[in-house]
Amino acid sequence: SAVISQKPSRDICQRGTSLTIQCQVDSQVTMMFWYRQQPGQSLTLIATANQGSEATYESGFVIDKFPISRPNLTFSTLTVSNMSPEDSSIYLCSVLPGTGELFFGEGSRLTVL
Amino acid sequence: GESVGLHLPTLSVQEGDNSIINCAYSNSASDYFIWYKQESGKGPQFIIDIRSNMDKRQGQRVTVLLNKTVKHLSLQIAATQPGDSAVYFCAERSQAGTALIFGKGTTLSVSS
Numbered sequence: 397s398a399v400i401s402q403k404p405s406r407d408i409c410q411r412g413t414s415l416t417i418q419c420q421v422d423s424q425v426t427m428m429f430w431y432r433q434q435p436g437q438s439l440t441l442i443a444t445a446n447q448g449s450e451a452t453y454e455s456g457f458v459i460d461k462f463p464i465s466r467p468n469l470t471f472s473t474l475t476v477s478n479m480s481p482e483d484s485s486i487y488l489c490s491v492l493p494g495t496g497e498l499f500f501g502e503g504s505r506l507t508v509l
Numbered sequence: 510g511e512s513v514g515l516h517l518p519t520l521s522v523q524e525g526d527n528s529i530i531n532c533a534y535s536n537s538a539s540d541y542f543i544w545y546k547q548e549s550g551k552g553p554q555f556i557i558d559i560r561s562n563m564d565k566r567q568g569q570r571v572t573v574l575l576n577k578t579v580k581h582l583s584l585q586i587a588a589t590q591p592g593d594s595a596v597y598f599c600a601e602r603s604q605a606g607t608a609l610i611f612g613k614g615t616t617l618s619v620s621s
Contacts (some may be wrong), residue, residue, distance in 0.1 A: 400552075429608045438598060439553070439611040488552055490608075497543055498600075498609055500552035 398423055398493045400501035408507045409479055416475045417504045419489030424469035427492035430462075433503070434485045442487075445472040479508045521618045528586040530615045532599030537580060539601040543609065544573060544584045548595045556584070556597075586617075594619045 399422040409415050419428070430442040443464055444452040451464035466472045476483050486503040493499065522528050534542065540561040545553035559566045559573045559582075566573050572585040582599050596616050600609035 427606060427608075431611075438613050439600075441608050441610065444608060492606070492608075495605060496541075497555040497558055499555075502550075502552045 398425060398491050398499040400489055400491060400499060402489055402501040402504050404504055405502060406505040406507075408509060410509055411480055413479055414475055414477045415479065415506065416473050417487050417489075417506075419472045419474070419501060421470045421491050423493065425491040425493050426469065428466065428472050429490045429492075429498070430464060430472070430474045431488040431490060431500075432485045433488060439488065442474070445474075476506065479506075481508045484508045516613060517615060518613070519616045519618065521620065522589050524589065524591060524619055524621050526589050528584075528589045528593070528617060528619075530584045530586075530597050530617065532582040532584075532612045532615075534580050534582055534599065534601045534612060535610070536601060536603045537577070539603045540605075541602040542573070542575060542582050543600045543602075544571075544582075545598045545600065545611075546593075546595045547598065547614070553598060589617075589619050591619045591621055593617060 401420045403418045428445040431439040432442050433439050441454045442457045445464050445466040447466045463475045484507050486505050488503045489501045490498040516531050543558040544556040546556050547553045557568045557571050557573045559575050564575050570587045574583045596614040598614045599612040602609050
């Protein structure tokens with residue numbers, strides 16, 4: 397299992413600004429992922445955060461908008477850049493410690509005005 | 510109990526009833542499937558999983574059924590309780606070590 401802490405848990409931001417979300421895991425994990433959950437919707441994979449190399453982005457998500465860092469096996473950040481109201485979502489960090497389920501953080505609830 | 514043949518966004522049941530939540534998955538090559546429960550304001554929590562070499566798996570009060578022929582997954586909750594009220598998501602994985610792809614959620618409401 398894994399315990400994941402995300403910061404901030406929620407924030408209200410102004411249009412055009414950027415926000416960095418932090419994800420800390422209590423153990424070393426190779427696989428770490430970032431998801432977005434828009435209001436009332438399912439989870440959509442943004443990218444796989446690769447340790448020591450550039451993240452792998454899913455279709456529809458680009459590095460300029462969602463830069464990701466993964467400096468070590470227990471920590472990652474996701475930045476939401478130049479925010480607009482359409483970026484209002486829950487952003488979730490998740491890890492795959494073994495071969496089974498993903499473990500999720502509580503999410504970072506972002507509201508863009 | 511309450512059951513649905515196709516995915517519905519909401520399901521309302523009485524306490525003590527059995528609930529069945531359905532999900533259609535997209536990739537016939539997926540070899541791992543999982544159900545998550547998400548309560549309001551929280552991240553998804555693991556309920557039960559199943560690998561593609563099985564068609565049924567039971568947990569405590571929950572059962573997952575997998576029908577690979579029609580790419581259908583279901584979650585059965587026995588004796589549903591008010592604490593089961595949440596949004597339930599199915600997810601699939603096409604390759605070991607990769608992320609999960611989530612299906613549409615079903616909001617389960619349990620009334621006393």
